[in-house]
Amino acid sequence: MAFLVPWKSIGFEVRAPRALRTAPSTGWTRRWVPSPRLVPTRPAVSWRSLVSTASPDQVVGAEPTVPLIDLRGKRALITGIANQRSIAYGVAQQLRRAGAELGITYLPVNERAESKVSKLVEPLGASFLHACDVQSRSDLEGLFETIKQKWGGLDILVHCLAFANREDLEGDFSRTSRNGFNVALNVSTYSFIEMCGLAKPLFRNGGSVVTLSYLGAERVVPNYNVMGVAKAGLECAVRYLAAELGPDCGVRVNGVSAGPIRTLASSAISGITTMIRNVEQNAPLRRTVTQEEVGKAATFLLSDAASGITGQILYVDSGYAIMGSPSFASPRDGNVANS
Structure with a gap:
């Protein structure tokens, strides 16, 4: 089961699409500019913290996993x-x-x-x-x-x-x-x-x-x-x-x-x-x-x-x-x- 980091912990900045940014070789900019889009910034935490895997016994309502052949107590x-x-x-x-x-x-x-x-x-x-x-x-x-x-x-x-x-x-x-x-x-x-x-x-x-x-x-x-x-x-x-x-x-x-x-x-x-x-x-x-x-x-x-x-x-x-x-x-x- 995956747990995602809450969306509120991720910041946003306004950034124009890559194709409409200033061209470094000529300096000109396209005349039409669409509405800016929101691009999520990199969170301060590592990407590994965005998704975590839970073992079955940590999931609410799940039974612990046991081997198919288990003779303990026999x-x-x-x-x-x-x-x-x-x-x-x-x-x-x-x-x-x-x-x-x-x-x-x-x-x-x-x-x-x-x-x-x-x-x-x-x-x-x-x-x-x-x-x-x-x-x-x-x-x-x-x-x-x-x-x-x-x-x-x-x-x-x-x-x-x-x-x-x-x-x-x-x-x-x-x-x-x-x-x-x-x-x-x-x-x-x-x-x-x-x-x-x-x-x-x-x-x-x-x-x-x-x-x-x-x-x-x-x-x-x-x-x-x-x-x-x-x-x-x-x-x-x-x-x-x-x-x-x-x-x-x-x-x-x-x-x-x-x-x-x-x-x-x-x-x-x-x-x-x-x-x-x-x-x-x-x-x-x-x-x-x-x-x-x-x-x-x-x-x-x-x-x-x-x-x-x-x-x-x-x-x-x-x-x-x-x-x-x-x-x-x-x-x-x-x-x-x-x-």
Whole structure:
């Protein structure tokens, strides 16, 4: 909004039009002279003082401007951080940047696990760091009891957990062992359902949940095998949980289907390098995505900016999911055989 200096503060003088003034070269003056016009003199103040811009919170009746994604005052539980390459770590960074207060879990695989994750997330200022093996009901109950005691409630749940035995991520899918199938579905799918059930009494109205999926949930990806089945179950669980938690406690549930990224978990998949190279060659953006990009998309879904979205899977894969076949060379390149 602009504020103008009052007209009374500007002086005026009588001045003839420029074309009718005395010509310096000849000294003569035109014989007809029109009525003089008023020309405002330069005010004593700087021109910058003539117009001033007011910020929205200075304008009467205007509300203060806030960012579109503002998670200040929100409390978020993040699961699945193993190292700096973890997608969960990228999500945690973006949530903290948006102002959320974080609680973080780690898998107690050995004595060094806690100190490793603790050092990594120290810049995020997490309120607590809690050991949790999702295959243990007592660990999960202890986690949500800690949330109840420290926070009293929960706004955001981020599920970034998946696991399958390495031998079940290569070769023929039909050779998947019974135990391997149970482990993959238990960690990657059932843990999501169980955590949402335990979090349900703690969710505050307007809360949100995000989990991570992959294209292998709906299309065949070589060597993804049992994990594809687990992710398909996970995406189905997103829809059923959205239908339950929406009416019961106003909570939204969504998933992010990320493109292949080099992480500790993906390193177990045979041919992960080839998968990434294939995306770089055929995705519309001709590249794969980063943890930061997935984190930004997840933060959007977890914020009020996505208040009307639930039960959906958002693809963050440089557009690879839209492609029906690999890219072919143009006929003018001489690389395509004549039909």
